[in-house]
Amino acid sequence: MINNSIVNDFLEGIVDEDDLKNVKAIIEALIEGIETDEAIHEKTGIKLNTVRKLLYKLHDASIATYKRNKDPETQWFTYTWKFDKEEYVEKITDFYTNRLNERQEALDNLENNLYFVCCMDQEHFKGDYTESSEYEFYCPVCDYELEPYDAKKEKTLLKRRITLDKKNFKKFEDAINKQ
Ligand SMILES: [Zn+2]
Known part of the structure; x- marks a missing residue:
């Protein structure tokens, strides 16, 4: 449920591309039930600062939650983290559905309308008849x-992306249902 191109694309909307591998390792650690930043740092070898930064990004995206507890001896606060699987599945599903709808709509537009472009440079202009x-x-x-x-090319590309996304989302759902 982590290694999927839809998941990658979704996570790249939350973290920088450089952090993709790290955030996936952190999600895996959370799924295993590892609860603190220190323990995640020890398990994954990711710098503690990075672990914290990425945990808060997951929190901002509502797919991880934390509880703050005061240590009665040291009076320090400790944070225990939890992965919110339900929210995660919902977020990925929304991401997939929105992208699929956008691409389907773009494809329908291309199928049903005639577009015109500048004969010198397509970057200049592209518009429908009106x-x-x-x-x-x-x-x-x-x-x-x-x-x-x-x-033709754009339609082929859109169709290919739609087919791939459907296939990958099916894989994602299968992985979720297996758990
Ligand atoms: Zn032009």
Whole structure:
């Protein structure tokens, strides 16, 4: 339930790319029931500061919670951490569903509309018939003519991504159900 490209993409929205490996190791430690930053640091070998930083990022994303306790002897606060599996599954599911909907919508738009692009540089302009007619089919950037957009490549790419995401989400669900 950790090693999945959808999970990676979701976690990259929470932590920097450099921290992806670390945050996954921390989630694994939490799932094993390791509760304190010190113990996670010892188990994973990740710097204590990084462990703390990433735990709070997981907390901000609502997938980890902590309890603060006062040590009666030292009067120091200790924090015990817990992984919120239900919230994690829900967050990943939402992330997957939103992305799938966006891509499906983009694909539907390409299937159902004719788009026009600048004949010199597609970065200049891309718009549907109505938008393009507003510019009388001339590029608003360089004033060269607009031409019909060949959507074949983009459609193929979207279809491939949609298929892959569906497959990977199925794997994610299977891993969850196995636990
Ligand atoms: Zn142009």
